[in-house]
Amino acid sequence: MQVHIPLKKVVDNSYDITIDTLPKMNFDTKVAVVTNQTVSKLHLDYLLSKISAKELHVITLQDGEEYKNQVSIDAILESLFENRFNRKSMLIAFGGGVIGDMTGYAASIFQRGIDFIQIPTTLLSQVDASVGGKTGMNNKYGKNLVGAFHQPKAVYIDPYFLTTLPQREFSAGVAEIVKMAVTFNKEFFTFLESADLNNPKVLQEVIKQAVQTKASVVAEDEKEKGIRAALNYGHTFGHVIENETQYKKFLHGEAVAIGMVMANEMAVKMNLMSEKEALRVKSLLEKYNLPVSYVIEDVRKFYETFFLDKKSSDSAITFVLPLGIGDFVITDKIDNGTIMCVLNKFGKN
Amino acid sequence: MQVHIPLKKVVDNSYDITIDTLPKMNFDTKVAVVTNQTVSKLHLDYLLSKISAKELHVITLQDGEEYKNQVSIDAILESLFENRFNRKSMLIAFGGGVIGDMTGYAASIFQRGIDFIQIPTTLLSQVDASVGGKTGMNNKYGKNLVGAFHQPKAVYIDPYFLTTLPQREFSAGVAEIVKMAVTFNKEFFTFLESADLNNPKVLQEVIKQAVQTKASVVAEDEKEKGIRAALNYGHTFGHVIENETQYKKFLHGEAVAIGMVMANEMAVKMNLMSEKEALRVKSLLEKYNLPVSYVIEDVRKFYETFFLDKKSSDSAITFVLPLGIGDFVITDKIDNGTIMCVLNKFGKN
Structure with a gap:
């Protein structure tokens, strides 16, 4: 019964x-x-x-x-x-x-x-x-x-x-704003390239734009079964970097900034993004003194740590890669050769 | 904005x-x-x-x-x-x-x-x-x-x-079945008074009836903002008893059985239930060798412990009291005099 x-x-x-x-x-x-x-x-x-x-x-x-x-x-x-x-x-x-x-x-x-x-x-x-x-x-x-x-x-x-927020923490916040612009809104990205965040009115507008982007994503996909995962752009790499440095060396937003540079490297390799677009993102991050490079001490260990991240399923790693600027793809179909090639580019030797 | x-x-x-x-x-x-x-x-x-x-x-x-x-x-x-x-x-x-x-x-x-x-x-x-x-x-x-x-x-x-379930644990389960019958279903209660739970067919039917009762309550009030609280009949007292005896002396269902007897005592005092109805509930519990008495060592301490129970708001204790058999009231309007009077009835002296 x-x-x-x-x-x-x-x-x-x-x-x-x-x-x-x-x-x-x-x-x-x-x-x-x-x-x-x-x-x-x-x-x-x-x-x-x-x-x-x-x-x-x-x-x-x-x-x-x-x-x-x-x-x-x-x-x-x-x-x-x-x-x-x-x-x-x-x-x-x-x-x-x-x-x-x-x-x-x-x-x-x-x-x-x-x-x-x-x-x-x-x-x-x-x-x-x-x-x-x-x-x-x-x-x-x-x-x-x-x-x-x-x-x-x-x-x-x-x-x-x-x-009263230290400049470094302010910049870490900008990293997440850049993240949303790169994945969802090209116009917003272009606006950011010339925006003066020291102007309170501009800052308030930028906060509103970022919140609206996040809000529309969350409204569509509260439990992250679909597009909300795009907000993890830069985070797959960023979480490993934070883990490796015991959450001490980088602020979250800083690790995400490096993570975005790494994701862009992969996107360029996969022909999803041009080198010029990747450079525009890097320049915007640098404008806010965000770190854009990182030396991976042990590439194999870095790779293994991906699998402890909850956003990864057991057999494949899910990456959020920009599709130009203003769009993205979510994929778990990147083969190990490509992943290792990207990681090696940031490797010690 | x-x-x-x-x-x-x-x-x-x-x-x-x-x-x-x-x-x-x-x-x-x-x-x-x-x-x-x-x-x-x-x-x-x-x-x-x-x-x-x-x-x-x-x-x-x-x-x-x-x-x-x-x-x-x-x-x-x-x-x-x-x-x-x-x-x-x-x-x-x-x-x-x-x-x-x-x-x-x-x-x-x-x-x-x-x-x-x-x-x-x-x-x-x-x-x-x-x-x-x-x-x-x-x-x-x-x-x-x-x-x-x-x-x-x-x-x-x-x-x-x-x-393979020990008899005592089986009885503890019966206590929760009795709870649902008393609060929601008079016919089911009457059926239980003469039911032979050793008969597998009867047992399966009783499980189904209890599950259906629970299911309809949960469907109406998943997050316990309303009638689901009625399932706490016997639990306001029962939780304190379990707490006082460090969860060692009684199985949960046994504490609930005593708790129902206490709630009935209060219901009788408030003219919500007749003494005869309270006795019918007690007899049904006794049929399954469930405990129906408890000596409160320190009535004041017992009273204080109510307020640690999450079902209580800060200023008043919420009680589920049977309204005859097959219905209930949920109230936080019982005054302290009545509460202490009921507790004293179970007190040491």
């Missing part, structure tokens, strides 16, 4: 992203702001002045990708349980991508899921990480290998926070 | 529950069976004879509610990473509710979610735990406080596994 469980229904996870001065926020529930020491020192007072809640708690984690792990997740959960948070309580992620991903993940598993809001403070998290509902943490096998899809209730992007 | 992320769409998490001899299962992906030592000894060979897969792994955990924790979750994830499972891989939960909940939770967070199948081997997990997509683990604050809603792809209920 059989019993059918009908769970086909309309689910509405829609939300708004506001790119503007942070609004006043009122909650009739318990709220916990999750942040790190760096952001806390600079901006916590400002944030707290904007929030009223039934109870307001602050959970301050250490700053850095190396703390994006189970220990930090446990610290968040512990605080929620100690303060008797319940299913109606709310988390606010206040920081960069690391804080956003971990806060979202903690929100997704605390009592089987509670709401959270993203208030990203870095350019990278404003244009990319805070939008789309990917949450998670790293473990010894690699980045973001444990996590959940859990959409925020709202995202508040206040460019004011970028005024 | 504002960007809207439209994520309103039709999501189909429907699945079938088969109550019959285990079918042959073929997978063109990697598969891991998660089970415990007890079930493994009795039935693993039988299960494995039914499965063909690209790669088949077995993860064997220790048996018992006390292992429903982060250590076991980490053991499952570790095995998946070591064996290079990917987003297309499949988990099979093979055991009771503990195995089902943990396997589902591991499946929900591994690489942001992979598929899993439930093959429940205890009566409790066949009629209740395996249906509905609640997954999770315990921590020091209480039961199932960390987890996710993650629906299985299929549930296979083979009553054959019950032939």
